[in-house]
Amino acid sequence: MSRVPLPYTQKVLDLFRNPKNLGKLEDANVIAVAGNPACGDMITFYMKINDHDVIEKITFESYGCAANIATASIVTEMIKGLTTEGAWKDVTWKKVTEEVGGLPSVKFHCGILAVGAVKRAIRKYYEQKGSAPSWLPKELTFEEKQALEEEELAKKMSKKLKAAEEK
């Protein structure tokens, strides 16, 4: 594999320079985190979901590269005002990638992680509520699995590092 400069699009650069919906949300009723600082790739979403299951407000924080920041930011724009069902079904990582004008293939995982974090937040919201709607699949989706995989990898790397230190 060759190493090329990351050819971020104008949209990614714009969102990196002026991210939308950045920061904590005081009246959030669900907070979800995905990724791990060990990978240098981590997102927190803060959501306020109302009684009609509409995502009224959403903000984010991102510990990651420009692509991580841009995809997290665009996701907040894409799902604000949608119902949880709409957000779950319509916002895929491919759509997120399209919305930022495309991503270098080594950065696809940023979009996947952002969508994984949204799905994790929605799932968490219904867990907190104690009842799940019928459209919510019991099985983890592709993006959620990918987020888990990245976190597992980070754990493994940290363990390896610790073991090496103790040697």
Add this chain to the structure above:
Amino acid sequence: MVENVRDLLKAHEGIKREVYLDNENSTIVPKEVVEAMLPYYNQRAYGNPTLTHKPGWEAFETIMGASQKISKFIGAKILEEITFTPGATEANNLALMGAALANKHKGKKIVISAIEPINVLHVTEMLQKFGFTTTKIPVNPEGFLDLEKLKEAVDKETVLASIATLNNEIGTVQPLKEALDIVKEKNPDALFHTDASDAYGRIPFNVQELQVDLATVSSYKILGPRGIGALYVKESVNVDKILEGQIGTQKLWPGVENTPLIVGFTKASELVFKDFEANTSHMRKLRDKLADGIFAKLSDVKLNGPKGDKRAPDNANISFLRCEGEALTIELSLAGVYVSSGSACSRRLLQPSHVLVAIGRKFSEAHGSILMKTTRCHTEEDITHVLEVLPNAVNRIRGIVGSTGVD
């Protein structure tokens, strides 16, 4: 893809002042070096140095003169001990592979430090295919080699040890003489190679004083042109060539010699050594201003590598906690300050810099690391400008991070 890069470049329009500090990965080539090279493209010595005509003889004379000068700068006994290669990567490949294969009857163990550059590390991995095994000697939190572990690792089967004189990422100056004495005491037949690419032109370095068997030096690390370096091989040491082709004046490296680059490398060396003390103290003064300024203006920052005279005079490798390195390099670039990061994203690999991991930095510390190197061409004003720009950049990225990613 190129279109996107053109847009990225457009975003840089209007930058008033630019400061290039990524001298680890490539450098400017000063005007006087380029001017010294130019006549060798089309006015003189453009011939093949092995052939019997005036431009060929001119090239031969030029290359031998350059070998003489480089051998003097590194303290080699005779100019035949110098082989020009297309860079430090090639010189390190030649040293490791060439020395291991030529001496495999002596043993098949190789000893290196855990913080060797990739062009040593990966060659030893490749040599596994030929039955060689490698022991990596750990380093302490400042990057200094564990000499006790080195003593344990070297035995009668050890064919080669390779330890860089000065680490390219964190600037640690190794106790090379002590390391070499340990290796030779345990096994007088073991060869000792050092990658001196970062030592050459920054700290006193002399192959005869050290008594190393092989040493790599590089042109671009001293503001010479890219694409040229040299390997010193002590007269008595056997090394196999690793590429096949027409052999010319360089018996270990085939192909037509690149006379203009050799001239540029020599000119760059002359410029460094002409005022060695002044050049290195200039680098050190600006590096200290840079590092001290950063520590004064920002909290949660960590210096990677040692302090004091066991650190390279130009190296500032600093971790900004709660800040991701690739995002910071882009933010700084948009403000005209060019640096690199040891973060995984920046390196396009899953793991951050193996050097930072080896000195015990947490992953998050490595991801937030920025490497900057000062040169004799930088000015006080350059560093003042960086210190004006950098805190804002770090604070903006930290603002995006918030409390996410704090481990």
